[in-house]
Amino acid sequence: MSVDAKIADDEGVGTRLYWAVADSWTIVLRGLTHYVRQPSNIAWQLGFPIVSVLLFGYVFGSAMSVPGGGDYQEFLMPGMFGMTMAFGFMNTAYIVVYDKARGVTDRFRSMPMAPSAVVTGRGVGDLIGASLDLVVLGLTALAIGWRSSGGVLDTLAAFGLLLLLRFALIWIGVVLGLLVPNEEAAGSLFAVAFPFGMISSAFTAPSLMPDWLGAIALWNPVSSTVTASRELFGNPVATGDTWIEQHALLMAVVWPVVITLIFLPLAVRRFQRLSR
């Protein structure tokens, strides 16, 4: 049997770079094919935020007040976007566990592909998925009357900050995915994701919570991103005069950078520990 594509062993930097990109793209395509083959997954993924929108917007909405005034639904939508991004790390963790548990990761590692491609391809694929999530959620929000009164650039910047948070959480997802033993255990990560998304300014202003809980919510990275996107969308913000609330735009960049700086090296190290 002859395979004509055997490659020379001594590759230059250029060739390596080419394959690192090409291999990443192959992994991205794999992720996109998952979406195509399992459209119900998108429905699942978006079902929760959409149901939450309806629940909070219509069922609890009339009882909710926005400190400083403003329409609750306008206040709610950026929170919903932020929560969806916050929950996104579970998707990353799940596929990482899946690949590890089924031996797919080992197969990749025993192949001559670029080792970085598994992670970068995963990252790009997750961001594409998150963008799709935001498109669907944004259209839903528009349909029930939400509007961005910010300019085009501000609106795009707001979505950019949301994706930046999702990007940072990829690394937490990878670390958790490599830590938990199997897919069932990955499912229980929801117990982490739920408070992480909810104890924030996503649904209600932290100033309305008990002091200790409000403090946690204020310093939750999700809050900074949500508050910053509210400012950029020109939606009601409802912030108090604490430092963290006053610097939401700054912190919406700082938090994801800090998370990435901590968890990206951890993810790489966890990945390398597989060869112990």
Added chain:
Amino acid sequence: MPEHAILAEGIRKNYGEKRALDGFDLQVPKGMVYGLLGPNGAGKTTAVRILTTLVRLDGGRAEVAGLDVATQARQVRRRIGLAGQHAAVDEILTGRQNLRMFGRLFHLGKKRAAERAEELLEQFDLLEAADKGIKTYSGGMRRRLDLAASMIFAPDVLFLDEPTTGLDPRGRNEVWDAVRSLVARGTTVLLTTQYLDEADQLAGRIAVIDRGRVIADGPPESLKRLIGGDRIEVVVRDPANLSAAAAVVARVASAEPEIDETAGRVHAPVAERVAALTEVARTLQDDGIAVEDIGLRRPTLDEVFLRLTGHRADDDEPATKEKVQA
């Protein structure tokens, strides 16, 4: 070109206190199926993971296709295929999509990867199911797809880590056929298994591994001779006939028959399997000894271990001299 497809010298690998490999040596000539036989926890999988560059070794050295696994890992990966204990394929994708993806990751290029996928689907008899999701595949089909994925690059050395564990007899046969056809094309295969039968069926040479080191190796015949080979076993209906039956068995046996009085059973190793069986059956009939059961059986892995190591496969302590039921 290197003489050996696989060469391992004194490999050591510790997991905490546990010594997974403890002076593991192996020499696999090119172009054959080499069986690595041992019970759970003997170190088979660790050996495969080191030889396929997945895990670093703590001591010793290993070459695959003439390349050092520690310092030339990338080059090694171009020359090996690995099919592990799981069917390591993406279950959400179809069979065809899986093979195309792995082909591209093997750097075949999009077009060649697609062609190669078709070749392999045909070779492994998966064309019909090619566009179905893996979730609909049977266990045997998954393993065949897994084997196909490990063969994308026409590897010099193929590692099969317990390729039939968890398969029903039909799935097992499917995988065995696939392995045989690979060997016919000149691939060197390192096959790990817990089944003596499987090693015997496929391997041209077998190494027995216990507690992280190879304790015996050779062609299956010599190994079987070493451990006594096949055994003839007779269960008599009337215990009174047991010694008479033992005498009949002794005539064809290559060693003193062993007698189990409570079970009314006598068994002994034989060299000429079929001749021995027909001879014993005829003589017993002629002598009018009623037989409950008669047959040939392979030594079990347990018996192999007992014979080679003095302890049972799942024991940590060496067996005492007292009789251990096999």
